Amino acid sequence: MIQISSKKVRILVAKPGLDGHDRGARVVARGLRDAGFEVIYTGLHQTPEQVAETALQEDVDVVGLSILSGAHMTLVPRIKKMLADNGMNDVLMVVGGIIPEEDAEELIKCGNADKVFNPGEPLETITGYIKSKF
Amino acid sequence: MDKDKLDRIAEKKKRWQEEAATARERSEPFMTVSGRPVGALYTPLDNADLDYEKDLGFPGSYPYTRGVQDNMYRGRVWTMRQFSGFGDAYDSNNRYRYLLEQGQTGLSVAFDMPTIMGYDSDSERSLGEVGRCGVAIDSLEDMEILFDQIPLDRVTTSMTINGPAAILWCMYLANAEKQGVSLDKVGGTIQNDILKEYIAQKSWIFPPEPSMRLITDIFSFAADHVPRWNTISISGYHIREAGSTAAQELAFTLADGFAYVEAGIQAGLNVDRFAPRLSFFFNAHIDFFEEICKYRAARRIWARRMKEKYGATDERSLKMRFHTQTAGCSLTAQEPENNIVRTALEALSAVLGGTQSLHTNSMDEVLALPSEKAVKIALRTQQVIAYESGAANTIDPLAGSYFVEALTDQLEAEAEAYFRRIDELGGVLPAIDQGFFQQEIADAAYDYQxxxxxxxxxxxxxxxxxxxxxxxxxxxKIDPAVEEKQVRRLKKLKESRDNDAVARSLAALKKSAAGSDNLIPKIMDAVRVYATEGEIVAALKEIFGEYREKPLF
Incomplete structure (x- = not known):
């Protein structure tokens, strides 16, 4: 079991934007749960406000965003800002989906994401990365 | 084959197995991409019950296992139909005209997410999504631009649209009228398959009941006015992309198909009046033989059930016609050029399985929307298969293969087993409500990973x-300026159109939605006066409400 002191690491897996491709989000959510994390999945078609609100209410340590619609450069910074406005600056931001490399670099450089995973990453790479941060 | 002969083969097979067992085998399990174990060797023993006339027959004849046309590709090769759309209507119109010049024979429109979800480009929900993964269409004006200089009486168009299918279809028809093409000359397909949205693709708007009503309204309107239109493309593609196995794709898609047939019959339509215009859409995944068998089994199951269970007598109702797209989920972001090879194999399986039309994915689609060069290679892949490989010379060339016939039978039996489970749950809609399909697919996707x-x-x-x-x-790359440009043009349209006429048309639509009239003529009236998609959807939401899913993983 993955724990910070006495508390399990809590992860919000979120699907912001309008695309309905939830295969990746659901496989990753289940992989994280099987690896011992506490996982909350938002379901589809979430607005940035809804994602930030759920992150706050669920008091999560990690927000994982799955975006396959090409709207990542709009959505990720908005969610990051709303999290910061909610006082959740230290949440680990992880993004997956169809994110071209230069976009991934920019998201990380501007501090909007801590890590971007590409298609084809083994589940162990993702769970291993998050474990290494706690 | 007589029993003595089969006994002798069984005896010899046993001896062969004993000898083969002493040889070393590779360490990977021998299974399909769906996790189905595959035997080392298939023999007549695996086809002992196969009855040629009953189970295979001839192309163009019941049960159509070998194909739906008498001469298949010897008459005309499949329609090469590349799915495409991005940016605004001007950008996509350029791409369509390029594809037609390159020898493509039909169009297939990809809409952006706001259009698919029923939002206008100026909606708060559309921010960052306009023109990103398809073309942005807000009104008839955009549709006019999209098909500028493309004659709608000569080119057929497939539109991947579901929740708001009726609206985009009406825009297409209204545009055809403006081009001077009468509706009985217009041909094409709308996907219009809401059941697989709840099951897999997850782009829904309204709840199931009003969604099914819109679909049967389309069936009925098309039967009267647009006889060449395929009113639905019952889709396994997205079910497979969401992670299902081949057998689940086959079973769930056909179960959806039968649910639409039942809905049409319940709406008072004669089955032979609408069933001939039902079409299908399958995935071509990487496991070559399993895919070929899936298509063959699909045709046979459809024909048998339509005849035996639903009493269809028009042979067009019994013939399953389908489009195929190679599997996006089989492509890799690593070394994307390898995707050309994957796509070629997948496309060949669709051709050997007797598809009516085909989209081949571009090698870069796992990274972004395809570049012009990548699309051209994808189209050339089809042309090489059609005109160089010899695969289109003879019909259903793999029939009679012990393996292919055994696997075709096995897939049919697995689909029948799923139909029984779905029946036990009360049918497709109750099964959706209980999360049955969603959970089966999620489990299969996880097993695959x-x-x-x-x-x-x-x-x-x-x-x-x-x-x-x-x-x-x-x-x-999609220029972010596309969004601003589209929003500006939409604003101008809203200022220049007859807004009283728009308001009147929307009020009339709501009134009909609350009653039981066919909604298509009302939607036609609204799009003709340039009511936007978002306005029409919003009006219908007031009456129909919205669908919500219980998130599970």
Whole structure:
């Protein structure tokens, strides 16, 4: 079991934007749960406000965003800002989906994401990365 | 084959098995991409019950296992139909005209997410999504631009649209009228398959009941006015992309198909009045033989049930016609050029399985929308299969293969087993409500990922022969200015159109939605006066409400 002191690491897996491709989000959510994390999945078609609100209410340590619609450069910074406005600056931001490399670099450089995973990453790479941060 | 002969083969097979068992085998499990175990050798023993006339027959004849046309590709090769759309209507119109010049024979429109979800480009929900993964269409004006200089009486168009299918279809028809093309000359397809949205693709708007009503309204309107239109494309593609197995794709798609047939019959339509215009859409995944067998089994199941259970007598109602797209989910971001090879194999399976039309994915689609060069290679792949490989010379060339016939039978039996389970749950809609399909697919997707992670399934360049080279490939970029431009044009339209006429048309639509009239003429009236998609959807939401899913994983 993955724990910070006495508390399990809590992860919000979120699907912001309008695309309905939830295969990746659901496989990753289940992989994280099987690896011992506490996982909350938002379901589809979430607005940035809804994602930030759920992150706050669920008091999560990690927000994982799955975006396959090409709207990542709009959505990720908005969610990051709303999290910061909610006082959740230290949440680990992880993004997956169809994110071209230069976009991934920019998201990380501007501090909007801590890590971007590409298609084809083994589940162990993702769970291993998050474990290494706690 | 007589029993003595089969007994002798069984005896010899046993001896062969004993000898083969002493040889070393590779360590990976021998299974399809769906996790189905595959035997080392198939023989007449596996086809002992196969009855040629009953189970296979001849092309163009019941049960159509060998194909729906008498002469298949010897008459005309399949329609090469590349799915495409991006940016605004001007950008996509350019791409369509390019594809037609390159020898493509039909169009297939990809809409952006706001259009698919029923939002206008100026909606708060559309921010960052306009023109990103398809073309942005808000009103009839955009549709006019999209098909500028493309004659709608000569080119057929497929539109991947579901929740708001009726609206986009009406825009297409209204545009045809403006081009001077009468509706009985217009041909094409709308996807219009809401059941698989709830099951897999997850782009829904309204709840199931009003959604099914819109669909049967379309069936009825098309039967009267647009006889060449395929009113629905019952889709396994997205079910497979969401992670299902081949057998689940087959079973769930056909179950959806039968649910639409039942809905049409319940709406008072004669089955032979609308069933001839039902079409299907399947995935072509990487497991070559399993896919070919899936198409063959699909035709046979459809024909049998339509005849035996639903009493269809028009043979067009019994013939399953389908479009195929190669599997996006089989493509890899690593070494994307390898995707050309994957796509070629998948396309060949669709052709050997007797598809009526085909989209081949571009090698870069796992990274972005396809570049012009990548699309051209994808189209050329089809042309090489059609005109160089010899695959289109003879009909259903793999029939009679012990393996192919055994696997076709097995897939049919698995689909029948799923139909029984769905019946036990009360039918397709109750099964959706109970999350049955969603959970089956989620489980299969997870099993697949675990199999890849364990290397039970090999993905070249990903979990084997991984060189971690940086991808060097030119990607199509969507200019963020597209969104601003589209929003500006929409604003101008809203200022210049007859807003009283728009308000009147929307009020009339709501009134009909609350009653039981066919809604298509009302939607036609609204699009003709340039009511936007978002306005029409919003009006219908007031009456119909919205669908919500219980999130599960």
């Amino acid at each position: 675990r199999a890849v992670d364990r290397e039970d399934l090999v993905v070249v360049g990903v979990n084997r022969y991984n060189t971690s080279e940086k991808v060097q490939i030119d990607l199509l």
